[in-house]
Amino acid sequence: MTQDEEDKDTLSRRKFIKNSGLVAGGVVGGSLLGGLLTNQFTSGPKTQTKNIEDHEALQHARVFFNRKKDFDTLAAATECILPEDDLGPGAILLGVPYFIDKQLAGSWGTNAKEYMRDPFYQDEQVIDYEHKDTPQDKSGPNTSTKAPTPTPRYQTRLNRGEMFLQGVRQINEVSKEKFDDPFTKLAEEDQIEILQAFENGEVPMTGVSSITFFNFLLQMTLEGAYADPVYGGNKDMMGWKMKEYPGPRMAYLDEIDKDEFILKEPKSLREYQG
Amino acid sequence: MVTKHDKVDVVIVGSGWAGGVMAAELGKAGKKVVVLERGEERETQDYVGVKDELRYTNRFEMMQNLSHETITSRNTLDETALPVRTRDEMMVGTDSGGGSVHWAGATYRWLPYDFEIRSKTIERYGEDKIPDGMTIQDWGITYDEMEPYFDRWEKTAGTSGEEDPLGPPRSNDYPNPPLKESPPIKLFKEATKNLGYHPYQVASCNVSQRYENPDGQVINQCQFCAFCTQYGCDFGAKSDPIVTVIPTAQKSGNVDFRYDAYARRVMHENGRATGIRYVDTRTGEEHEQPADVVALGAFSFANNRLLLLSDIGEPYNPETRTGFIGRNFNGQFNITFLGARGFFEKKKFNLYMGAGALGGTMSDLAGDNFDHSDLDFLHGGGIEIRQYGDGAIASNHVPKGTPAWGREFKKNSIHYANRSLQIWYTAANMSWWHNYVDLDPTYKDDFGDPLLRITNKYTDQDRNIAKFGIEKCKEIMEEMGADIIDEDEIPEEFDHIYQGGHYAGGVIMGSDPDTSAVNNYLQMWDMENLFVVGGSAFPQFGGHHPTATIGALAYRAAEGIEKYLNDGGGLLAQAKKETFIT
Numbered sequence: 038m039t040q041d042e043e044d045k046d047t048l049s050r051r052k053f054i055k056n057s058g059l060v061a062g063g064v065v066g067g068s069l070l071g072g073l074l075t076n077q078f079t080s081g082p083k084t085q086t087k088n089i090e091d092h093e094a095l096q097h098a099r100v101f102f103n104r105k106k107d108f109d110t111l112a113a114a115t116e117c118i119l120p121e122d123d124l125g126p127g128a129i130l131l132g133v134p135y136f137i138d139k140q141l142a143g144s145w146g147t148n149a150k151e152y153m154r155d156p157f158y159q160d161e162q163v164i165d166y167e168h169k170d171t172p173q174d175k176s177g178p179n180t181s182t183k184a185p186t187p188t189p190r191y192q193t194r195l196n197r198g199e200m201f202l203q204g205v206r207q208i209n210e211v212s213k214e215k216f217d218d219p220f221t222k223l224a225e226e227d228q229i230e231i232l233q234a235f236e237n238g239e240v241p242m243t244g245v246s247s248i249t250f251f252n253f254l255l256q257m258t259l260e261g262a263y264a265d266p267v268y269g270g271n272k273d274m275m276g277w278k279m280k281e282y283p284g285p286r287m288a289y290l291d292e293i294d295k296d297e298f299i300l301k302e303p304k305s306l307r308e309y310q311g
Numbered sequence: 312m313v314t315k316h317d318k319v320d321v322v323i324v325g326s327g328w329a330g331g332v333m334a335a336e337l338g339k340a341g342k343k344v345v346v347l348e349r350g351e352e353r354e355t356q357d358y359v360g361v362k363d364e365l366r367y368t369n370r371f372e373m374m375q376n377l378s379h380e381t382i383t384s385r386n387t388l389d390e391t392a393l394p395v396r397t398r399d400e401m402m403v404g405t406d407s408g409g410g411s412v413h414w415a416g417a418t419y420r421w422l423p424y425d426f427e428i429r430s431k432t433i434e435r436y437g438e439d440k441i442p443d444g445m446t447i448q449d450w451g452i453t454y455d456e457m458e459p460y461f462d463r464w465e466k467t468a469g470t471s472g473e474e475d476p477l478g479p480p481r482s483n484d485y486p487n488p489p490l491k492e493s494p495p496i497k498l499f500k501e502a503t504k505n506l507g508y509h510p511y512q513v514a515s516c517n518v519s520q521r522y523e524n525p526d527g528q529v530i531n532q533c534q535f536c537a538f539c540t541q542y543g544c545d546f547g548a549k550s551d552p553i554v555t556v557i558p559t560a561q562k563s564g565n566v567d568f569r570y571d572a573y574a575r576r577v578m579h580e581n582g583r584a585t586g587i588r589y590v591d592t593r594t595g596e597e598h599e600q601p602a603d604v605v606a607l608g609a610f611s612f613a614n615n616r617l618l619l620l621s622d623i624g625e626p627y628n629p630e631t632r633t634g635f636i637g638r639n640f641n642g643q644f645n646i647t648f649l650g651a652r653g654f655f656e657k658k659k660f661n662l663y664m665g666a667g668a669l670g671g672t673m674s675d676l677a678g679d680n681f682d683h684s685d686l687d688f689l690h691g692g693g694i695e696i697r698q699y700g701d702g703a704i705a706s707n708h709v710p711k712g713t714p715a716w717g718r719e720f721k722k723n724s725i726h727y728a729n730r731s732l733q734i735w736y737t738a739a740n741m742s743w744w745h746n747y748v749d750l751d752p753t754y755k756d757d758f759g760d761p762l763l764r765i766t767n768k769y770t771d772q773d774r775n776i777a778k779f780g781i782e783k784c785k786e787i788m789e790e791m792g793a794d795i796i797d798e799d800e801i802p803e804e805f806d807h808i809y810q811g812g813h814y815a816g817g818v819i820m821g822s823d824p825d826t827s828a829v830n831n832y833l834q835m836w837d838m839e840n841l842f843v844v845g846g847s848a849f850p851q852f853g854g855h856h857p858t859a860t861i862g863a864l865a866y867r868a869a870e871g872i873e874k875y876l877n878d879g880g881g882l883l884a885q886a887k888k889e890t891f892i893t
């Protein structure tokens with residue numbers, strides 16, 4: 038090894054791979070590599086599962102939605118978007134409502150990295166813009182790894198948190214107006230009808246079109262179901278299990294050209310990082 | 312108070328492929344160089360263990376923070392431009408290496424036709440083939456002249472590929488063999504061969520074996536880990552400035568990288584650039600870095616904006632069609648990269664594996680490789696299949712007719728999670744008199760400077776080429792044996808989404824100072840010690856990914872700057888009057 042390589046090679050994991058000749062020789066990859074590393078970095082035996090579950094429960098409480106009924110409306114709406122069925126859990130069991138609550142409490146909800154300067158116009162051009170529905174994975178080159186849901190179009194002074202508060206309350210208002218009951222009490226088909234009205238941009242909202250709110254709700258429901266469990270959704274990686282998705286792995290060098298589908302038990306970011 | 316630094320030979324703005332290549336080459340040549348990068352310092356360690364789809368793909372961890380600065384966008388001259396407010400609507404890189412770190416690594420040389428598009432089109436089809444208002448032009452450099460620079464950049468990057476059977480001549484093979492072939496790529500190659508096409512493996516900067524480049528930098532072997540595009544590489548296996556040109560520049564001992572250094576103006580006096588005025592974004596303090604030569608490699612948007620803010624060159628005026636800074640804005644938008652998606656009932660693919668540039672492609676329908684006499688568009692593109700490696704949030708594709716959410720959506724999204732493939736046409740984008748950039752009259756950045764305003768709309772050329780590509784992709788997908796095939800829809804109008812990083816033009820190169828801002832050394836005609844490097848120099852967009860061409864142009868510019876400094880100045884290329892003015 039030259040000095041230069043030595044300098045670069047400060048990562049213990051990479052050193053480990055190199056020392057074992059795994060990557061350099063290109064002979065062993067994929068699951069074995071993953072397995073070796075996981076063994077190295079995962080601490081503790083399986084009997085800790087119970088504690089982990091208790092711990093997880095403690096990590097879920099509302100930190101954004103103050104009013105329980107707003108949170109319950111949100112939960113019911115996400116379940117309607119991704120319902121429980123014989124394939125597996127729906128949004129509520131997966132923890133999606135808590136995922137969204139946590140997201141809205143953080144920099145995503147407060148639009149920390151967005152351009153939020155005036156003027157915010159509210160004219161035809163803006164309404165037209167908000168109603169454009171190109172899927173995110175079709176929004177240009179290098180976008181095919183994005184979710185195939187419409188890109189939410191942003192031209193409002195409200196941050197995402199404010200938009201969601203107004204949105205879930207509006208869901209409930211429409212529900213009471215139309216069906217005389219709160220959204221959580223409605224039959225699924227009535228809930229669907231209400232959410233469709235939001236999706237079509239037919240529900241009046243203040244400062245934003247309902248379609249923008251709905252597109253975020255749809256996107257975040259899928260994110261909560263399938264993002265790494267560290268964010269509060271995808272409980273026990275059940276979302277990944279449904280999709281036969283293995284989670285983050287180091288290497289597929291020896292499997293990338295294999296014909297058959299390779300099913301792997303999912304592993305989380307926590308396990309990956311060690 | 313302004314801090315004034317000692318004068319250096321060259322000050323460079325931006326540390327991506329454009330800025331990084333220049334820094335490495337000039338540092339090696341013994342020139343004193345300062346690189347100003349607005350983002351933070353990042354190294355490979357920053358990308359270890361970050362395989363987190365939500366954070367990187369959906370929350371754009373590596374992209375520019377738009378709260379400080381964005382762009383505004385409109386379709387036509389009479390509209391009010393709206394700011395592009397969220398990163399869902401725009402991706403532009405920042406931090407060490409910029410967008411050249413989170414890129415996917417698909418590597419294409421642009422074609423001889425690209426560089427001489429106007430002359431070659433007229434030669435083959437006559438003047439009338441170019442529609443009124445289309446402002447395509449030759450680059451003032453030919454493919455043969457570009458070839459050595461492509462070759463150098465590929466060697467620096469360790470590009471891994473096989474020869475395109477229909478490609479232009481190469482002086483050398485790729486420095487590394489192509490990536491392995493995965494089953495979807497095999498299927499694509501077989502199908503296209505059956506149809507009489509000439510498929511080959513996408514050349515990739517996810518490097519296929521451990522490689523030491525001519526500067527002594529080592530790039531590791533790609534692991535197909537799938538967290539690639541929009542991520543930094545966990546293993547130092549994706550060729551980017553952090554593992555190549557930045558350490559080479561540092562090793563020379565002549566290059567000083569300053570981070571959190573946001574360039575606001577090119578300073579100039581009596582027609583000569585004198586340096587860069589920048590702000591340390593941690594303190595707000597103003598700095599001045601004087602230099603003999605100023606080079607901008609700050610990506611297309613910032614290159615244009617810095618010139619406009621600094622009052623350099625005559626801004627393009629679409630009403631009179633005079634001036635040149637901001638002229639010929641172009642790029643690949645959501646009307647490009649359209650094609651067909653196939654759903655397979657009897658096959659499952661390991662779509663969770665992949666690499667940014669793992670793919671198959673073909674050039675039969677690229678450039679002018681096919682006869683356009685009876686076609687209602689110019690140019691073409693590659694047809695690509697790519698296996699990036701899908702995350703679980705991404706893999707939610709369902710056949711058309713499935714509702715976007717609810718029970719049926721869930722069932723189909725799970726069923727097809729590993730059963731759908733997509734191919735697309737990487738169509739070129741021509742330039743038009745009405746597509747340009749200038750400064751926005753209303754919206755400002757943190758410092759009160761106007762934002763860059765983009766005026767862009769689609770034309771029949773864009774819609775026709777998209778339609779052609781979608782039909783071809785559908786035929787190939789049929790041959791691949793998909794059970795359900797969904798064709799992409801063609802958008803009517805540009806929808807102000809700036810995703811994907813293929814935006815260009817505005818400071819375009821050419822041989823006539825009346826229609827170009829820089830000559831074929833990327834040297835400003837109007838200010839001979841200012842070089843503007845990157846996609847901003849493209850007079851129109853080729854039918855392939857841009858970065859190899861940007862890398863090659865950066866080598867060309869570095870050579871020019873060195874020559875300029877050694878020879879004591881002067882214009883490096885002769886101005887020629889072109890006969891055409893549209």
Ligand SMILES: Cc1cc2nc3c(=O)[nH]c(=O)nc-3n(C[C@H](O)[C@H](O)[C@H](O)COP(=O)(O)OP(=O)(O)OC[C@H]3O[C@@H](n4cnc5c(N)ncnc54)[C@H](O)[C@@H]3O)c2cc1C
Pocket residue numbers: 179324325326327328329330347348349350402403404405406407408409410411412413414415416417418419540541572573574575608609610611613667668810811812813844845846856857858859861
């Ligand atoms: C997700 C994604 C995937 C891509 N994949 C591919 C691909 O597979 N193949 C391909 O060919 N291309 C790809 N691209 C395009 C590719 O990223 C760009 O073409 C390339 O990185 C451009 O290099 P550059 O040096 O011009 O700009 P950059 O690499 O973006 O560098 C510009 C630098 O300038 C800095 N800067 C900007 N303004 C200032 C200022 N005022 N002061 C100081 N510094 C400033 C920025 O922070 C940045 O670091 C992809 C783009 C994206 C977004």
Ligand code: SF4
Pocket residue numbers: 516517518532533534535536537538539540542543544545546547548549550665666667
């Ligand atoms: S796919 Fe290859 S190049 Fe891309 S991040 Fe993974 S190891 Fe690096």
